[in-house]
Amino acid sequence: MNTSVDLTNLHEMTGNDAALEKELFHIFLVTAAESITILRNSCEPDATEAWRKAAHALKGISLNLGAEALGKLCQDAQENAAAAPDKKHATLTAIEAEHMRVEEFLTNL
């Protein structure tokens, strides 16, 4: 069972509006993919701010979606924006794996 996303809060906020949720999921997937691309391109020390901003952006939308695990990984990424490239690559791998689980969850709804 995929437990990457808990939609309880989102359902409450949207009033279980399926059409609105579908639109929000689309926006989430597009924006998350964009943030991950930025993270992927920002592992080097000269891109600390780009990494931090992308991690922050993905954290915010993950938390609002109900993807808590992804949000926590992004929090960690944001706080360690100045880490060495190998650590950032490891964090990115974890984010990508969790993002895939979230994507799978949303596309199988």
Add this chain to the structure above:
Amino acid sequence: MLIKTEDQHVAASLIAHIEEINHKPAGVWGLLAVQRSNLENMTNDKFIIFIKPALENSTSSKVFFAGHAEIYILWAGVQKAVLQQLTDIITKSLLRADIAVPAVDMIQYYNPKLQGNEIIAMLRSKPESKAKPMEDTPKAATEVFPKLSDIEMQKFRQQQQSQLQRSMFKVLIVEDQLFSRQLLYEVLRGAYMVEASPNLKDAWKLFLEHAPDIVFLDIELADGNGHTLAQQIKTLAPSTYVVMVTANHGLNDVQQAKQNHVDGFIAKPFSNQKIQTCLDKYLSVRPAMLAKANQS
């Protein structure tokens, strides 16, 4: 197949492709020109993500990013009806991307086979665009919050006076992430008159235009820091109820918010309960805030 190009001489490269098409005997070709000014600050990567469904439907697509001016999408080997569908998909996708000012003519369609010379003339008439990535650079405070003229100030004060007569409160949402902005917008609309902005500059314009009662303000924004807007708002209109919205829990943010006399904090994730608590608190303090504002 998608080929993306951001070379330094976009027009020259595009002309070469169109000249090549003119020498080919058959095939259906399409060229869409998208005005960049209609895309706000959408990055090239985000543009590609949003129009991907249209690009994947064709056998060959080439996207030309002409700096800050235009984006050209060239398709090869697709039927005219399919091209129309692709245009529709792109238009709808861009509208979904929450383009603030979707213009009817934001996408121009050309047939390179029939209009090749016309397109080449059009491209040659424009100064060569240098490909330059879009950047989210914080702007200077004077650029984001220009000094108000006497007339602008007068108009704002008139709007502000109308707060007392409003049957429905006005809310301004300032949040750069479309997902979170849309979610908050949907929760509030219906019960409130809601305006929303992804950046400080537009938020300030909306604030002056509508004199909202309540502002939900994200801290990290593409063109600067939400605290600066909070400070501007509280200086100009202290009776505005400002709620900072953030996924950060830093002490600095809390201290900065206190210095700016903001009225509340919401930590992401949003919830109906957190939002309602803020709104209830506003209702309880509103009479005193307005009375104090009138006195001063």
